[in-house]
Amino acid sequence: MPVNNKDHHACTKSLSAVRDALDVVSSKWKLQIIIAIWAGNKRFKDIQRQIGSISPRMLSKELKELEEHKLIVRQVYDTLPVSIEYVATQHAETLKDLVDNLQNWGIKHRKAVLGK
Secondary structure (H helix, E strand, C coil), rough: CCCEEEHHHHHHHHHHHHHHHHHHHHCCCHHHHHHHHCCCCCHHHHHHHHCCCCCHHHHHHHHHHHHHHEEEEEEECCCCCCCCEEEEEEHCCCCCCHHHHHHHHHHHHHHHHHHH
């Protein structure tokens, strides 16, 4: 069956866009970190406590990557001791529908697979 170049191009474009999105949020922790920040956990220890099993080193790495992708901003306050908070950007807000859809799918999937 011959390949339709128009369909092939559309598929490649779609796959590229999905790959780009997954490159940003596909770690075990990134969406969990963003959700924790949305819930009001803005300091390093609060985020770590909310997520639970993430190591400080991994949390630090993931926060830096989220900052590079402009999903969070690291705010440093000139206090003694210095206070640092992480805040979700407006760009991160564009993930809310995706997170809601993932949550709804996860609930349905859990019921389908585990009956819970």
